[in-house]
Every structure is written in structure tokens, then in C-alpha cells.
Amino acid sequence: MAGLELLSDQGFRIDGRRPHELRKIQCRLGIFKQADGSAYIEQGNTKVLAAVYGPHEIRGSRGKALHDKVLVNCQYSMATFSTGERKRRPRGDRKSQEMTMHLKQTFDAAIQTALYPRSQIDIFVEVLQSDGGNYCASVNAATLAVIDAGIPMKDYVCACSASFVSDTPIVDISYLEESSGGPELIVATLPKSEQIVFLEQNSRLHEDNLSKVLDLAVKGTKDVHHVLDQAVREHVSQVSAFENTDQS
Amino acid sequence: MRDTPLSNCERDFIRKAITENLRLDGRVPYDYRKIRVTFGIDRGSCQVELGQTRVFAQVSCEVTVPKPTRPSDGILFLNVELSPMACPSFEQGRLSEFGVEMSRLLERCIKESRCLDTESLCIVAGEKVWTIRLDLHALNHDGNLLDCASIAAVSALAHFRRPDVTVAGDEVKIHPLEERDPVPLSVHHMPICVSFAFFDQGKYLLVDPTDKEEKVMDGKMVIGMNKHREICTLQITGEILLLKDQVLRCSNIAVVKVTEITELIHKALEHDRQVRASGGKFGFAESFMPEKLTVNHMETEDVDPGEAQARILQELQESDDTDEEQSHITHYISCFVVVKAPGVGTLGEGGRSTWEVDEETQAELKTEQTATKKSSQQPEGRAETILVDSGDSEEEVTVVMEQIDLEKVGKLASRNGTATLKPGKSSTKAAKKKKKKKKPPVV
Numbered sequence: 186m187a188g189l190e191l192l193s194d195q196g197f198r199i200d201g202r203r204p205h206e207l208r209k210i211q212c213r214l215g216i217f218k219q220a221d222g223s224a225y226i227e228q229g230n231t232k233v234l235a236a237v238y239g240p241h242e243i244r245g246s247r248g249k250a251l252h253d254k255v256l257v258n259c260q261y262s263m264a265t266f267s268t269g270e271r272k273r274r275p276r277g278d279r280k281s282q283e284m285t286m287h288l289k290q291t292f293d294a295a296i297q298t299a300l301y302p303r304s305q306i307d308i309f310v311e312v313l314q315s316d317g318g319n320y321c322a323s324v325n326a327a328t329l330a331v332i333d334a335g336i337p338m339k340d341y342v343c344a345c346s347a348s349f350v351s352d353t354p355i356v357d358i359s360y361l362e363e364s365s366g367g368p369e370l371i372v373a374t375l376p377k378s379e380q381i382v383f384l385e386q387n388s389r390l391h392e393d394n395l396s397k398v399l400d401l402a403v404k405g406t407k408d409v410h411h412v413l414d415q416a417v418r419e420h421v422s423q424v425s426a427f428e429n430t431d432q433s
Numbered sequence: 434m435r436d437t438p439l440s441n442c443e444r445d446f447i448r449k450a451i452t453e454n455l456r457l458d459g460r461v462p463y464d465y466r467k468i469r470v471t472f473g474i475d476r477g478s479c480q481v482e483l484g485q486t487r488v489f490a491q492v493s494c495e496v497t498v499p500k501p502t503r504p505s506d507g508i509l510f511l512n513v514e515l516s517p518m519a520c521p522s523f524e525q526g527r528l529s530e531f532g533v534e535m536s537r538l539l540e541r542c543i544k545e546s547r548c549l550d551t552e553s554l555c556i557v558a559g560e561k562v563w564t565i566r567l568d569l570h571a572l573n574h575d576g577n578l579l580d581c582a583s584i585a586a587v588s589a590l591a592h593f594r595r596p597d598v599t600v601a602g603d604e605v606k607i608h609p610l611e612e613r614d615p616v617p618l619s620v621h622h623m624p625i626c627v628s629f630a631f632f633d634q635g636k637y638l639l640v641d642p643t644d645k646e647e648k649v650m651d652g653k654m655v656i657g658m659n660k661h662r663e664i665c666t667l668q669i670t671g672e673i674l675l676l677k678d679q680v681l682r683c684s685n686i687a688v689v690k691v692t693e694i695t696e697l698i699h700k701a702l703e704h705d706r707q708v709r710a711s712g713g714k715f716g717f718a719e720s721f722m723p724e725k726l727t728v729n730h731m732e733t734e735d736v737d738p739g740e741a742q743a744r745i746l747q748e749l750q751e752s753d754d755t756d757e758e759q760s761h762i763t764h765y766i767s768c769f770v771v772v773k774a775p776g777v778g779t780l781g782e783g784g785r786s787t788w789e790v791d792e793e794t795q796a797e798l799k800t801e802q803t804a805t806k807k808s809s810q811q812p813e814g815r816a817e818t819i820l821v822d823s824g825d826s827e828e829e830v831t832v833v834m835e836q837i838d839l840e841k842v843g844k845l846a847s848r849n850g851t852a853t854l855k856p857g858k859s860s861t862k863a864a865k866k867k868k869k870k871k872k873p874p875v876v
Contacts, residue, residue: 279533283534366547370667378674379676381674381675381680382674384668384669385667385668386666386668387545388546388665389664391664392664395681395684399677399680400677
């Protein structure tokens with residue numbers, strides 16, 4: 186893959202975006218009737234489904250019950266058809282386990298856990314098509330699903346990735362840009378207060394560039410927040426419109 | 434086995450101490466514990482001690498078929514073993530959540546940062562490449578296993594030598610060790626992980642947390658960096674919310690720490706190389722220091738008397754004590770307090786005698802010592818036994834095993850006014866009493 190120009194001289198990336206532009210985000214809330222909350226998000230070619238059940242009584246091991254907080258149980262799974270080559274293990278391999286832990290940690294920090302002691306909230310995330318930014322899309326989808334379920338959170342949790350190519354920081358990287366070996370910085374924040382909930386970085390990035398890339402990623406999360414907020418407001422207005430017509 | 438939970442008072446104590454910039458083992462917040470890097474006899478085996486935390490790394494190589502997607506790249510395989518030897522809460526077999534996290538972080542830090550040049554491991558493209566296998570075993574867990582493991586991994590990779598290979602057309606010849614010297618791996622850079630523990634929602638920060646501090650912390654950040662200031666991996670775990678400048682501050686601290694540690698590794702490698710070249714003894718057996726009670730060498734740590742010393746000096750200057758007492762006290766103060774390693778007495782250290790023996794008795798003791806030395810030059814057989822004939826004993830023969838000359842001891846003791854021993858008779862009476870108790874019943 187050497188020789189693939191990630192950033193052209195005119196400042197365009199492979200898919201025609203500018204360095205600071207996000208991919209197109211389309212999302213829907215409330216797609217499953219069975220789940221308490223559900224959402225579907227498309228970020229460019231990455232498509233992720235999320236479903237939330239809860240808060241309900243602890244199932245399985247009673248020993249894990251926390252006396253003062255809710256137990257957040259996550260499951261991250263990638264469909265076998267989601268990647269270019271068929272995946273043999275949809276869940277349970279190292280990377281999926283790591284992703285599950287990161288999701289759990291992110292939502293532990295964002296959900297107001299003190300409100301539901303001795304209870305459990307399940308968050309299930311399924312990646313239908315993977316084109317880079319899996320974690321970011323999963324977090325965004327799960328945020329929408331948790332909002333749809335009516336579980337109180339401190340703020341939206343929005344995630345965005347960023348990289349550094351040819352002395353320019355670029356935001357929301359796709360699979361091609363990821364696998365070219367450049368650095369990848371993934372950040373999840375609470376957009377209003379700009380507090381970082383989760384931060385992860387792969388491959389080598391020089392310390393001097395850390396600040397620039399981090400800034401761009403945080404700005405990216407703010408843009409994502411804007412889009413998600415619009416979607417939530419639209420959904421709420423539609424749902425309440427239906428309810429109003431029912432009553433009349 | 435479940436870990437014993439930390440008690441509430443321990444938690445509160447640690448938290449409160451951190452707010453005052455103090456740690457349990459006396460370190461400042463940004464200090465590492467003592468790091469020791471030792472190498473074994475086999476190339477590629479390395480043990481790292483970070484305080485009490487110990488990790489052992491072993492590198493081995495094998496010729497295999499490369500991955501189909503990357504036909505001209507060698508393979509680096511990393512394996513982390515957390516056995517119950519390190520901590521009873523670790524389970525043998527499947528890695529726990531903590532193990533998976535540690536394993537993934539090390540993989541990202543070492544594999545994905547490309548510290549090892551995998552293209553140099555290729556023998557025949559598409560058919561044969563070297564697979565380098567790095568096994569990390571946790572031997573003792575006293576906090577911060579990850580940092581210790583990363584240092585061990587990097588040192589082991591730098592220490593390892595693989596057999597030399599020559600490719601002549603279709604023939605591939607792997608030279609055994611006797612024929613050609615083994616070749617080192619090409620390590621581009623040394624990525625080292627630095628762990629930070631956060632307390633009180635990111636307000637307080639500690640570097641290199643111990644086991645107890647890890648149980649109390651709110652969250653943790655790991656920065657993997659090399660000495661060229663390139664960040665190889667960065668991850669925040671736990672339920673803390675951080676701000677951007679906190680992250681940048683941590684990366685600045687990490688730069689300093691990583692340069693120090695890299696220097697230490699280079700020194701250890703150089704030392705090992707010199708010892709091997711000069712034909713001296715090398716390996717783990719040489720570098721272990723047995724922690725026995727009778728061994729004189731112990732790591733001592735100065736305890737800073739701090740404010741107390743200054744206060745005492747001040748009081749002395751203000752007080753009206755006599756000169757003698759003053760000089761006595763200032764002499765004590767001038768010796769710094771030294772803390773020995775835990776659980777060790779001061780045997781064999783030969784410190785200042787603290788028994789208050791005045792000069793007269795000291796002189797007498799000295800003459801006695803010279804006298805006993807002369808007597809001990811006599812041929813030593815059994816201990817001297819003295820037969821004492823006393824009428825009221827039921828024993829056939831009363832034997833006094835050790836004739837202690839209590840006269841002298843009595844004199845010495847009575848001068849100090851402490852002893853109540855009477856010379857002579859009482860010793861035999863005590864001996865007789867003991868014997869009467871042991872006497873078997875008369876049949």
C-alpha cells in the first residue's frame with residue numbers, strides 16, 4: 186500500500202474530503218420494538234446497530250451487583266460479513282474483548298450510575314459494515330440508544346478519531362487511512378464540558394504533534410454532537426407528534 | 434482466589450496522604466521505584482524488578498511460513514502469562530480482563546509501533562521467515578506490572594541473538610551457534626510504557642503506583658513512548674474525566690522518565706556485554722542477592738528527619754542545658770536515621786553499642802576477653818564438666834554443665850544496680866532443680 190497518497194497536494198483526501206471534514210452521518214433512533222432503546226448509525230461506510238436493555242434486575246451473577254451503582258454490561262460484536270475478509274469469530278477474540286471493555290468504561294463514566302443501585306444496564310453493539318472508526322461509531326450509536334431508552338446521562342458521549350499525515354492533522358479516518366500505518370488517535374468526550382472520557386492512540390505520533398491532533402479530534406466530537414443532537418430532537422418531535430394524534 | 438479487599442481506613446489514609454504529596458513508601462509523586470535489569474545466561478532472557486514487582490521475559494525464534502497478506506515480513510508474537518504465583522487473584526489459563534488489557538497494551542506498544550524491523554526477519558519471501566516469540570511471565574505483582582513488563586520485553590529483544598542464515602539460490606542454511614556468531618535483532622527504538630494513577634477526579638497524579646495505590650485510584654493513564662519523544666501508545670482506563678492539559682502534562686513527565694529508563698537499559702546491556710566478553714560470570718545466579726537474616730548487605734534507605742531535626746536544634750539553642758548533654762544530643766542528631774529493609778534486625782551490622790557500660794567495667798570486660806581467648810586455645814573436647822558432691826541430691830552424681838563464674842558477673846551487675854544474682858550456689862541450685870524435674874519415676 187506504499188505510494189497511496191493519503192493527502193493530495195490540493196488538500197484532498199482519498200474520498201475527496203478536506204482534512205477537517207467528517208464523513209456523512211445518518212442515524213435513526215427507536216428501530217427495535219423489543220429493546221428499551223435502540224439506534225442505527227452510518228458514518229460514511231461504517232454501519233453500526235446498538236440496542237439497550239435496562240435498567241433491570243441483575244441477571245446471571247448476583248455477585249457482580251454493586252451496592253451503590255448500576256452495573257453496565259456491554260457486548261461488542263462484529264458481523265462476520267462486516268470486514269473485507271470474512272471474520273471467523275464475531276466476538277470473544279482479543280480485540281473484541283478489548284473493545285467491549287473500553288465501551289463499558291466509557292459508559293460507566295457517562296451514565297448517572299448512582300441512580301440505579303443493584304441494577305443492570307445492557308448495551309449491545311453490532312457492527313454491520315466496518316470501514317474504519319468502529320469504536321467511534323459504536324460509541325455514537327450506543328449514546329443514541331441510551332438516550333432512546335430514557336436512561337439519564339451526564340451529557341452526550343461523542344467519539345471521533347484523528348490522524349496526522351504529511352504534517353497535517355486529519356479527522357474521522359477511514360479504514361484505508363487507518364491501515365496505512367500512520368498514527369491514530371481516538372477520543373470520546375462529553376462535548377459541552379470538553380472532558381475526555383476515553384483516549385486511545387495507536388502507532389507512532391511525535392509528542393509535539395499531540396496537542397494539534399487532540400484539538401482536532403475534540404472539535405470533531407463537537408461536530409458529531411451537533412449532528413446527533415439534531416437527530417434526537419427530530420426523533421422526539423416525531424414521536425410526540427404521533428402521540429398527540431393518538432390522543433386526539 | 435479473590436483478592437483481599439483494602440480496608441476503609443487504609444483507603445482513607447492513602448487518599449489523605451496523597452493530598453499532602455506523600456506516598457506510603459516515602460517517594461515523591463513523580464518518582465519511580467528502584468529498577469533492576471538483569472540478564473540470564475541464555476540470550477534473550479531478562480528479568481526486571483521494579484521495587485517488588487518482577488517480570489521475566491524470554492525471546493525465542495523459529496522458522497515458519499509467513500502470513501499470506503504479508504509475505505516478506507517476519508512475525509512477532511507476544512504472549513503474557515499471569516500465573517497465581519504473581520498474585521493469588523490471577524487465574525491460571527484464560528486471561529482475565531486485566532490480563533487482556535495488559536496484553537493488548539503491550540501488543541500495541543511493541544508490535545504496532547514497529548519497534549522491531551520485521552522485514553529483516555525474512556529469509557525467503559513467501560516461504561520462510563523468522564517468527565520471534567516473546568513470552569512475558571509475571572513473577573510478583575506489587576503494582577504497575579505493565580511498566581515492568583514493557584521494560585523486560587524491550588530489554589529482552591535487544592539482548593536476543595538469532596542464528597545466522599545464508600541463502601544460496603534455493604538452498605537455505607541456518608548456521609548453528611558453533612559455526613557462526615548469532616546476529617542481533619534490528620530494534621529501531623525502545624518503546625517504554627509509563628503508568629500514571631489519578632486520584633480525586635484527576636486532581637492528583639502519581640507515577641508508578643504500587644499495588645495498594647492501584648486499588649485506591651480513580652483511573653489510570655498509560656503512555657508508551659520512546660526516547661525520541663514519539664508516543665507509541667496512549668490509553669486512559671478507569672472512570673475519570675480528564676482535560677486536555679492534564680494529558681499534555683502527563684506526556685511531558687513521561688518524556689523525562691522514558692529517557693532515564695532507556696539509559697538504564699543501555700547500561701545494563703553494556704554491562705552484560707562486557708562481562709560476557711571478558712569471560713566473567715554472568716546470568717541470573719550471579720545477580721541474585723539472597724535476602725537472608727545473616728547477610729550483611731541490605732538496601733538501606735535514609736529517612737529524612739525533616740522538620741523534627743530543625744526543631745530540636747532550635748530548642749537546643751534556646752535552652753540552658755549543660756554542655757555535656759548538648760553535645761550528646763547533637764551527636765545523636767548528626768547521625769541520620771537509617772531504615773533497614775523490612776523484617777530484618779541489625780545483626781552483623783556492627784553499629785554503635787547501646788548498652789550503657791561505663792569505663793571501669795569496660796576495662797574489666799576487655800581483660801576478661803583476653804583471658805578467655807587464652808583459655809580457649811586449650812584443646813577443646815567436650816565441655817568442661819565439674820563434679821559437685823552435695824548431700825541432699827537424690828541423683829547419683831550431680832554434674833554442673835557450664836561453670837559460669839558468677840562472681841565477676843555479680844560484681845559487674847551490682848555496680849550498675851540492676852542484677853540480683855548471687856554468685857556460686859544459686860547456679861547449682863537452679864541446675865539441680867531442673868534435674869529433679871526431669872528425673873524419671875523410680876520403678
